[in-house]
Amino acid sequence: MLTWIGNVASLKYFIGEIWLALACCIVLMLPLIPRFKNVRMSWVTIAAILFAGICVLRLPTALPEEGGLFFGMLALDGLSKFFKLFFLISTLAVVLMTEVGREVPDYRKPEFYSILLGILLGAFLTASATDLLMMYLAIELLSLGSYVLAGFSRIEKKSDEAAMKYILYGGLSTGGMLFGMSYLYGLTGSTNLIAIREALEASQIHPLVFFVSFLLIMVGIGYKISAVPFHFWAPDVYQGAPTSITAFLSVASKGAGFAAFIRIFYTSFLSLNGEGLWEPVAQLDWRIFLSILAIATMTLGNLAAFGQNNVKRLLAYSGIAHAGYILVGAIALSEAGVQSILFYLITYLFTNLAAFTVVLILADCNGVEEIEGYRNLGTRSPWLAFCLGVALFSLIGVPPMAGFLGKWFLFAAAVETLDPWCVAAVVAGLLNSVLSVYYYFRIMKAMYLEKNEGAGPVKSHTVLNVVATAMTLPVLLIILDGGRLYDWTGELSKLLLG
Amino acid sequence: MFDFIFFVFSFVCIGSALFVAFTPNVVHAALGLASTFATLAGFYVLLGADFLAITQIAIYVGGILVLMLFGIMYTHTIARVSGEQVMMQVGPALLVVILTLFTLVATILSTAWPVKEVAPPAPTADRIGVLLMTDYLLPFEVAAILLLVALVGAVVIAQTPVRKSIEESVD
Numbered sequence: 001m002l003t004w005i006g007n008v009a010s011l012k013y014f015i016g017e018i019w020l021a022l023a024c025c026i027v028l029m030l031p032l033i034p035r036f037k038n039v040r041m042s043w044v045t046i047a048a049i050l051f052a053g054i055c056v057l058r059l060p061t062a063l064p065e066e067g068g069l070f071f072g073m074l075a076l077d078g079l080s081k082f083f084k085l086f087f088l089i090s091t092l093a094v095v096l097m098t099e100v101g102r103e104v105p106d107y108r109k110p111e112f113y114s115i116l117l118g119i120l121l122g123a124f125l126t127a128s129a130t131d132l133l134m135m136y137l138a139i140e141l142l143s144l145g146s147y148v149l150a151g152f153s154r155i156e157k158k159s160d161e162a163a164m165k166y167i168l169y170g171g172l173s174t175g176g177m178l179f180g181m182s183y184l185y186g187l188t189g190s191t192n193l194i195a196i197r198e199a200l201e202a203s204q205i206h207p208l209v210f211f212v213s214f215l216l217i218m219v220g221i222g223y224k225i226s227a228v229p230f231h232f233w234a235p236d237v238y239q240g241a242p243t244s245i246t247a248f249l250s251v252a253s254k255g256a257g258f259a260a261f262i263r264i265f266y267t268s269f270l271s272l273n274g275e276g277l278w279e280p281v282a283q284l285d286w287r288i289f290l291s292i293l294a295i296a297t298m299t300l301g302n303l304a305a306f307g308q309n310n311v312k313r314l315l316a317y318s319g320i321a322h323a324g325y326i327l328v329g330a331i332a333l334s335e336a337g338v339q340s341i342l343f344y345l346i347t348y349l350f351t352n353l354a355a356f357t358v359v360l361i362l363a364d365c366n367g368v369e370e371i372e373g374y375r376n377l378g379t380r381s382p383w384l385a386f387c388l389g390v391a392l393f394s395l396i397g398v399p400p401m402a403g404f405l406g407k408w409f410l411f412a413a414a415v416e417t418l419d420p421w422c423v424a425a426v427v428a429g430l431l432n433s434v435l436s437v438y439y440y441f442r443i444m445k446a447m448y449l450e451k452n453e454g455a456g457p458v459k460s461h462t463v464l465n466v467v468a469t470a471m472t473l474p475v476l477l478i479i480l481d482g483g484r485l486y487d488w489t490g491e492l493s494k495l496l497l498g
Numbered sequence: 499m500f501d502f503i504f505f506v507f508s509f510v511c512i513g514s515a516l517f518v519a520f521t522p523n524v525v526h527a528a529l530g531l532a533s534t535f536a537t538l539a540g541f542y543v544l545l546g547a548d549f550l551a552i553t554q555i556a557i558y559v560g561g562i563l564v565l566m567l568f569g570i571m572y573t574h575t576i577a578r579v580s581g582e583q584v585m586m587q588v589g590p591a592l593l594v595v596i597l598t599l600f601t602l603v604a605t606i607l608s609t610a611w612p613v614k615e616v617a618p619p620a621p622t623a624d625r626i627g628v629l630l631m632t633d634y635l636l637p638f639e640v641a642a643i644l645l646l647v648a649l650v651g652a653v654v655i656a657q658t659p660v661r662k663s664i665e666e667s668v669d
Contacts (some may be wrong), residue, residue, distance in 0.1 A: 025646070071632070071633045071634075073637065074636070111654045114647075115651060118644075121640075122644075131637075137644060138640065141647060144651060147651070148650075152654070183605075186611055187611070189614075205609075206608055206610070208604070208609070212601060212602070
């Protein structure tokens with residue numbers, strides 16, 4: 001049994017979150033004071049993010065007395081630290097993209113940043129929640145804000161449609177998740193994830209009810225990570241939302257989904273044996289179900305991407321496929337599996353943000369979203385074409401890009417277990433990587449091989465160029481010291497398990 | 499006696515929920531929803547959750563429903579929407595619904611749920627209050643942030659046309 005830390009004593013580990021909540025209000029109120037009317041709220045937001053980043057970096061990865069904060073509501077462990085940094089980097093990029101982009105008019109930016117900071121707080125709490133109640137609230141905070149931001153550029157009709165589809169699917173799936181959580185509570189009489197596992201281990205539980213609650217919780221999480229069959233919202237929302245928000249949804253929101261996945265299932269539904277492997281409690285092997293889900297997700301995502309002409313839509317389907325790849329690491333049920341998921345998320349973060357920054361430059365400054373508009377980009381803007389090219393190669397998993405290393409560790413962790421279902425999922429993952437070459441290369445072909453006589457040089461913005469470069473460099477350079485980065489994710493992949 | 503009251507509540511609750519789903523008139527649907535909410539409060543009373551029952555009435559019937567009715571009143575077009583309800587994919591939807599219902603009912607019936615000894619009814623408000631200020635302080639506070647974000651979001655969604663026309667008139 002763990003010793004929980006009380007509310008006041010927990011506050012010193014909670015400064016980053018408190019500051020984010022404060023900044024959420026400050027950004028909203030400050031423009032109302034005439035003196036600060038013309039201050040750009042992006043500065044306040046960036047300051048808040050950087051300050052929260054310093055707080056997170058100073059956090060220990062475990063408490064000396066091994067306990068949860070706020071009477072077992074939050075965990076202070078490597079996993080939460082990793083995901084907090086992950087969310088901070090992606091939000092910082094999104095703020096920069098929004099500030100110089102033209103999709104969000106200036107007078108609406110304070111509200112935009114306020115909601116974005118609220119979402120960031122929700123993501124922070126999702127990554128560290130060890131209580132079903134807290135987890136639900138955190139996911140809801142994350143989702144509610146995302147619904148609004150997805151519909152933020154309301155001049156465009158597509159944006160309205162995106163928000164509407166997002167909220168309808170979101171309401172249904174979080175409802176399902178809550179129902180599944182109520183089953184768990186009814187079985188164990190507790191909402192604390194660690195107490196739930198202890199109760200499940202102690203009692204004989206009918207596998208059926210266990211599986212149903214697993215399935216229902218998976219509905220909510222599958223929706224966040226856009227896994228098949230809960231992916232229907234993704235293409236429309238990605239296309240309709242402002243591009244910076246699309247980038248946020250495809251990286252941070254998906255990351256939050258995986259954080260919740262690892263937190264709930266690895267804490268409550270599995271128990272750790274001595275050799276770094278997890279075993280399902282209550283004799284229910286849901287690994288089979290998950291590997292079918294993973295195979296379906298990557299295959300359908302890739303097949304649907306074939307016919308797409310809109311690059312944002314294409315990247316949405318590519319994001320679905322990548323959710324499938326990451327699930328392969330989840331079914332390994334080993335410490336190496338969690339570690340490789342974290343590593344893959346790092347590579348995915350930089351790769352996807354690089355791709356979306358270039359997409360934003362073309363969509364926002366040049367009004368081009370279709371593949372035809374990317375023709376001849378290689379000579380019109382060699383550096384941007386290079387950034388997007390590197391990102392696409394990394395998404396395919398071509399060495400020496402970061403995506404290759406990510407996939408390598410992910411599949412290696414799954415094969416290591418020698419479980420037939422894991423091996424099947426890895427084989428499907430490799431075949432799918434080959435399949436995906438086709439649609440990523442359609443963009444490459446348009447950029448470098450097709451001629452476009454009429455188009456002039458690409459308009460861009462210095463900040464966006466800097467963001468694109470800053471996101472592309474890690475994709476290229478991770479390979480130089482991939483081993484050390486992988487060890488670092490190993491240190492951070494420790495969960496508070498009690 | 500308890501059983502009898504329970505079945506009366508259940509009957510009214512499910513009946514009015516069906517009414518909400520099938521009536522073409524939005525105002526009637528909102529009133530049906532009021533009856534569903536009120537009978538849910540009745541269930542809470544039967545379970546000895548007095549605080550929850552009062553909250554249910556105060557917030558859902560008193561707050562959310564009145565807000566909904568105001569929303570309907572102020573939205574001109576909603577009241578004039580024709581009663582046609584388009585149903586698509588009836589077959590597959592029915593199949594999914596029946597399968598889900600069957601699974602859930604089978605699960606609930608086949609599970610040996612741990613049952614607690616029924617305690618004599620006691621007021622719960624003070625214990626809930628203490629817990630909200632101790633063990634559940636953080637969720638309580640996060641709920642406040644959640645409501646703030648929802649409020650700002652609602653304003654953002656509703657405000658655009660007004661703001662635009664102001665800007666146009668200034669220009």
